[in-house]
């Protein structure tokens with residue numbers, strides 16, 4: 073896996089973890105709290121409906137009480153007269169009291185007088201309300217109060233052939249609330265659509281009346297006065313209004329209109345998620361710029377170095393300390409390796425014993441010199457040098473003395489070469505080779521004479537030599553201007569032949585090929 077891919081996957085993983093944490097926090101903590109607050113508001117709205125219903129009942133109960141606790145009503149129940157009814161229970165009375173029925177119930181639950189009148193449509197009800205009002209109202213058992221001035225009252229809902237109605241009933245008492253409990257007065261009011269509208273207006277809810285007959289199972293629907301409690305959030309719910317026997321008679325389909333929950337993915341969450349999604353790409357860009365790019369550039373440069381077989385210091389700098397240290401250390405390593413390489417190259421071209429060029433260096437230089445002199449039509453000379461009777465020297469004075477002698481001869485030979493292009497090399501054993509560029513025959517000859525003399529002047533004692541008491545050398549040279557030279561090997565061969573001639577001629581002398 074590349075560093076780039078790794079960092080990208082890493083950032084994506086981070087983004088996923090942070091997003092999951094954020095969404096999880098919203099899902100498990102924040103959002104339920106928001107919904108719970110809305111549920112509290114909804115509870116208040118439902119409570120408002122309950123209060124409104126109660127107010128309606130109270131209103132009816134007050135009118136009912138006014139008529140029930142009245143001397144004339146009290147008298148009527150004992151001594152009924154037509155005049156009382158015609159004076160006090162006119163059509164207008166129903167309209168002003170907003171009732172659809174009034175019933176006087178005398179002793180032993182006997183109905184004394186009753187009338188049904190639709191106060192909205194202003195017409196007598198075709199069926200007298202009492203016929204349809206269930207017996208429960210008439211049979212209401214009022215608590216027998218020990219207080220003589222108490223006026224037992226009842227109110228609530230009841231189901232009738234007209235549909236659900238509100239009712240209020242009070243014991244008939246004299247206006248000073250004295251006298252025997254001789255009967256009761258009952259008012260009823262139909263539950264109309266207008267009541268539902270009033271409830272909706274008052275509670276700021278959308279309320280419709282459900283069809284109680286079509287509803288399959290109403291037992292599970294809570295009463296309007298029941299609290300929402302810990303119920304889950306919902307924008308719609310059903311509530312029932314129960315009659316005095318506890319039977320559901322009205323279904324209210326309620327919709328909360330002013331407290332829609334905010335979207336789960338609100339603007340803040342959306343912005344944070346967008347930021348979280350963007351972060352991996354920004355991180356990737358930064359990581360790429362700061363870390364990966366310098367590293368990949370470095371890798372490319374190193375691969376190129378491997379390909380070229382040449383180490384060069386890395387360019388570029390990084391603000392990251394570790395990467396900068398890596399670059400610096402690598403460059404230091406490159407310098408060390410290059411230095412070692414240089415040293416090795418030098419060592420590879422140097423003779424270990426004498427410190428002058430070795431045969432490999434000689435051949436390289438000879439090849440270059442050949443090209444140079446051929447191109448510029450210059451003379452090129454090779455001088456082969458060999459120490460005389462060196463085997464005897466070693467045999468007489470030992471190998472170490474032999475090494476020392478070789479070193480002295482090498483130093484002497486190199487001291488006599490002053491031009492940069494010239495070279496003296498140890499050709500092998502006690503044999504040396506000299507390259508002289510742009511040197512004519514006479515100069516080669518005088519150079520050889522000087523070298524002969526110089527070695528002689530070293531005055532190295534050579535007991536095994538039959539030509540001198542001191543160490544001597546023999547020299548053989550060949551110059552390109554002497555013959556039709558076609559190759560460097562030919563020149564080398566002739567120089568070697570000249571040396572052979574010098575040896576054959578008695579040693580301790582110099583020979584020029586062909587002379």
Ligand SMILES: Nc1nc2c(ncn2[C@@H]2O[C@H](COP(=O)(O)OP(=O)(O)OP(=O)(O)O)[C@@H](O)[C@H]2O)c(=O)[nH]1
Nearest residue numbers: 458459460461462463464466471472474475501502
């Ligand atoms: N001490 C020492 N001896 C070396 C070295 N290289 C070669 N020799 C010796 O040089 C001697 C060369 O002997 P030969 O090739 O027979 O030649 P020579 O004895 O010099 O006789 P001529 O060349 O004919 O004068 C050998 O005995 C080698 O062992 C070296 O590095 N150190």
